[in-house]
Amino acid sequence: xxxxxxxxxxxxxDLAVREKLAFxxxxxxxxxxxxxxQRFPRSEHVVISTCNRVELYVAxxxxxxxxxxxxxxxxxxEFHHVPLESLMEEMLDFQGPDAVRHLFEVASSIDSMxxxxxxxxxxxxxxxxxxxxxxxxxxxxxxxxxxxxxVSGRVxxxxxxxxGKVSIASVAVGEFGKSIFDRFDNKTVLVVGAGxxxxxxxxxxxxxxxxxxxxxxxxxxxxxxxxxxxxxxAKSWEELNACLVAADVIVCTTGAERPVLTREMMKTVRKQxxxxxxxxxxxxxxxxxETSVGNLDDGIFLYDIDDLEATCERNRxxxxxxxxxxxxxxxxxTARFMQDVYHKATGPIVKxxxxxxxxxxxxxxEILYRKLPDLEEQERQAxxxxxxxxxxxxxxxxxxxxxxEARTGTPHGMIDAIKRLFQLRD
Amino acid sequence: xALDKVSLFCFLASYTVALALELSQFVRRGLVAQMATMLFGxxxxxxxxxxLLARSQQHDLPPLLSSxxxxxxxxxxxxxxxxxxxxxxxxxxxxxxxxxPLVLILVGIAPFTSRTPIPQVFxxxxxxxxHAASYSLGIVGVLLALLVSLMFLIQHYRLKNKQSEPxxxxxxxxxxxxxLNWWLIVVSVPLQTVGxxxxxxxxxxxxxxxxxxxxxxxxVGLNATVWIVMALLFGWILGAKNTAGRIVAWRTIVSCLYxxxxxxxxxxxxxxxxxxxxxxxxxxxxxGGA
Numbered sequence: 001x002x003x004x005x006x007x008x009x010x011x012x013x014d015l016a017v018r019e020k021l022a023f024x025x026x027x028x029x030x031x032x033x034x035x036x037x038q039r040f041p042r043s044e045h046v047v048i049s050t051c052n053r054v055e056l057y058v059a060x061x062x063x064x065x066x067x068x069x070x071x072x073x074x075x076x077x078e079f080h081h082v083p084l085e086s087l088m089e090e091m092l093d094f095q096g097p098d099a100v101r102h103l104f105e106v107a108s109s110i111d112s113m114x115x116x117x118x119x120x121x122x123x124x125x126x127x128x129x130x131x132x133x134x135x136x137x138x139x140x141x142x143x144x145x146x147x148x149x150x151v152s153g154r155v156x157x158x159x160x161x162x163x164g165k166v167s168i169a170s171v172a173v174g175e176f177g178k179s180i181f182d183r184f185d186n187k188t189v190l191v192v193g194a195g196x197x198x199x200x201x202x203x204x205x206x207x208x209x210x211x212x213x214x215x216x217x218x219x220x221x222x223x224x225x226x227x228x229x230x231x232x233x234a235k236s237w238e239e240l241n242a243c244l245v246a247a248d249v250i251v252c253t254t255g256a257e258r259p260v261l262t263r264e265m266m267k268t269v270r271k272q273x274x275x276x277x278x279x280x281x282x283x284x285x286x287x288x289x290e291t292s293v294g295n296l297d298d299g300i301f302l303y304d305i306d307d308l309e310a311t312c313e314r315n316r317x318x319x320x321x322x323x324x325x326x327x328x329x330x331x332x333x334t335a336r337f338m339q340d341v342y343h344k345a346t347g348p349i350v351k352x353x354x355x356x357x358x359x360x361x362x363x364x365x366e367i368l369y370r371k372l373p374d375l376e377e378q379e380r381q382a383x384x385x386x387x388x389x390x391x392x393x394x395x396x397x398x399x400x401x402x403x404x405e406a407r408t409g410t411p412h413g414m415i416d417a418i419k420r421l422f423q424l425r426d
Numbered sequence: 427x428a429l430d431k432v433s434l435f436c437f438l439a440s441y442t443v444a445l446a447l448e449l450s451q452f453v454r455r456g457l458v459a460q461m462a463t464m465l466f467g468x469x470x471x472x473x474x475x476x477x478l479l480a481r482s483q484q485h486d487l488p489p490l491l492s493s494x495x496x497x498x499x500x501x502x503x504x505x506x507x508x509x510x511x512x513x514x515x516x517x518x519x520x521x522x523x524x525x526x527p528l529v530l531i532l533v534g535i536a537p538f539t540s541r542t543p544i545p546q547v548f549x550x551x552x553x554x555x556x557h558a559a560s561y562s563l564g565i566v567g568v569l570l571a572l573l574v575s576l577m578f579l580i581q582h583y584r585l586k587n588k589q590s591e592p593x594x595x596x597x598x599x600x601x602x603x604x605x606l607n608w609w610l611i612v613v614s615v616p617l618q619t620v621g622x623x624x625x626x627x628x629x630x631x632x633x634x635x636x637x638x639x640x641x642x643x644x645x646v647g648l649n650a651t652v653w654i655v656m657a658l659l660f661g662w663i664l665g666a667k668n669t670a671g672r673i674v675a676w677r678t679i680v681s682c683l684y685x686x687x688x689x690x691x692x693x694x695x696x697x698x699x700x701x702x703x704x705x706x707x708x709x710x711x712x713x714g715g716a
Contacts (some may be wrong), residue, residue, distance in 0.1 A: 176585060176588075178599060180585060180600050180601065182605075275670040277600060277601065277671070294586075298586075298672045299670055310590040
């Protein structure tokens with residue numbers, strides 16, 4: 001059994017690279033799963049694609065079926081039409097326990113830009129569900145992701161990582177928004193997009209006193225649902241320009257593959273609004289706002305995910321003690337998971353060996369009962385008990401040795417030796 | 427300590443230590459240094475107040491009126507009071523690195539200015555008081571606008587360049603800084619205007635007194651140009667809508683620098699023809715004016 005991950009995240013690659021490799025919609029994810037199944041039919045796959053990371057988890061029963069780093073990078077390159085050479089350095093990979101540890105760190109938000117954020121667990125859960133719907137999940141990835149979600153819960157309960165500013169929105173508003181505006185209760189907030197990130201941002205902004213909320217989305221129904229939740233107004237996509245004029249704070253969180261706010265659009269908007277301060281937060285990956293919009297005039301303050309990196313790093317340093325505690329938990333859970341995996345790998349051989357010996361015992365007992373037909377039921381039971389006790393005692397040393405070996409890895413050599421010694425067939 | 431024992435050096439030294447401690451926060455931010463800054467600032471402020479009270483008792487005049495030396499110190503005292511008030515209200519704010527240098531400049535210049543009461547004060551006490559109070563407060567307001575504009579530009583630069591806020595430089599929001607700047611100019615320039623008008627009226631009255639002042643003197647001319655520049659800024663700020671805060675800040679800074687430069691020229695060149703000290707007047711001339 002083998003688990004591997006190939007990934008790029010906010011630490012290894014710029015947003016410009018991440019947005020090229022992202023799978024922004026469920027449709028693109030499903031297409032990716034189809035492609036992966038064709039390329040690696042004997043593997044299980046799960047893709048996590050968020051604004052801060054793109055990760056592909058691959059698992060196989062037989063390690064010989066594992067795709068190479070090159071093959072996985074080729075998949076990304078061909079799927080996204082990005083030159084392979086530019087990807088090879090940006091994409092990192094882990095195998096076995098390192099891959100498991102990485103997923104646990106991601107789920108526990110240790111690896112997140114905003115330490116302690118809770119959104120990543122939701123994103124992992126939804127990645128897991130999409131993989132399940134696309135039939136890309138298998139027993140190993142199923143167990144791995146279930147365990148990752150459990151580990152995330154344990155880290156949250158046993159450490160103080162989730163205290164303080166734990167969302168991208170809170171960092172952005174806390175670090176930049178509050179340095180632009182004194183208060184938010186007299187500001188109009190426009191949210192472009194109606195996804196999970198939009199909800200999270202509005203929750204935080206509502207806490208800061210925002211009352212006037214506009215939600216503009218391509219699907220008006222989704223905009224209405226979100227607007228109702230925050231007593232805001234839903235606006236159709238055609239009304240976007242009017243909303244841009246009214247807004248003091250704009251949060252873009254769409255899953256669009258191209259920028260939805262272009263320089264030309266914003267130029268027209270600024271002709272109407274003048275240079276009043278505008279806090280523009282682009283939380284999309286791929287980005288929703290053309291970067292040149294930030295240079296249109298002195299009043300526009302545009303920030304994307306990568307601009308929040310320095311603040312997040314400062315918060316991370318402040319909570320290094322909690323990170324240590326979380327790492328101890330993750331290490332413990334990784335070891336336990338790997339033991340379970342190795343143990344599962346020895347399961348079939350143990351089962352076959354036991355079944356083989358029990359079969360031999362049963363055959364011998366039948367021969368014995370035919371020779372001694374006058375045996376009482378009580379005597380038969382006593383003989384059977386003795387035989388099974390002998391079988392168990394004989395099986396105990398090899399199985400115990402196998403279990404010991406399985407603590408540090410799949411004991412392929414030992415499994416082969418047992419198969420040959422006891423002539424067990426696959 | 428007796429009031430008359432407090433020297434200018436006492437509070438100048440306290441303020442210098444406070445500024446050094448404030449600057450040390452850029453190297454290492456700590457609660458102890460923050461508390462020590464406040465303590466030295468407060469100690470200096472108490473000494474400063476004592477000094478002004480002693481000066482006031484010495485001449486039997488309000489501190490603002492005694493001499494150029496005193497109004498410099500009153501301006502520094504007002505700035506310091508504002509700094510301490512804001513710092514007590516919000517200890518996280520980094521106001522000291524802006525206001526303490528200004529206080530030090532004002533206190534540092536004070537020894538080189540005239541300590542003798544200006545002649546007119548004994549002839550037109552209430553007019554002089556009104557003139558000095560409005561003009562000095564106007565100048566302090568404009569100086570504070572300069573500091574606020576500097577803070578605005580620093581904050582604006584940081585936000586435009588997407589830089590994280592340094593722990594040692596926590597400033598007001600751009601919105602509040604822009605509002606403060608607007609109010610400071612809108613209040614200070616009318617005060618300066620009142621000071622200017624009363625000054626002109628006093629020049630007119632001085633013609634019949636012992637110490638006539640020439641309306642065509644360099645002092646009057648230079649002060650008039652300062653007033654014109656400030657009035658232009660005032661008019662522009664009131665009329666300008668949808669103007670970027672950064673431009674407002676730059677124009678405020680340029681106007682304030684012009685004002686400071688003019689005052690410095692008057693001070694260094696000893697061109698102050700109006701406020702030139704004269705020997706102590708006879709007691710029966712006191713209590714004149716409005």
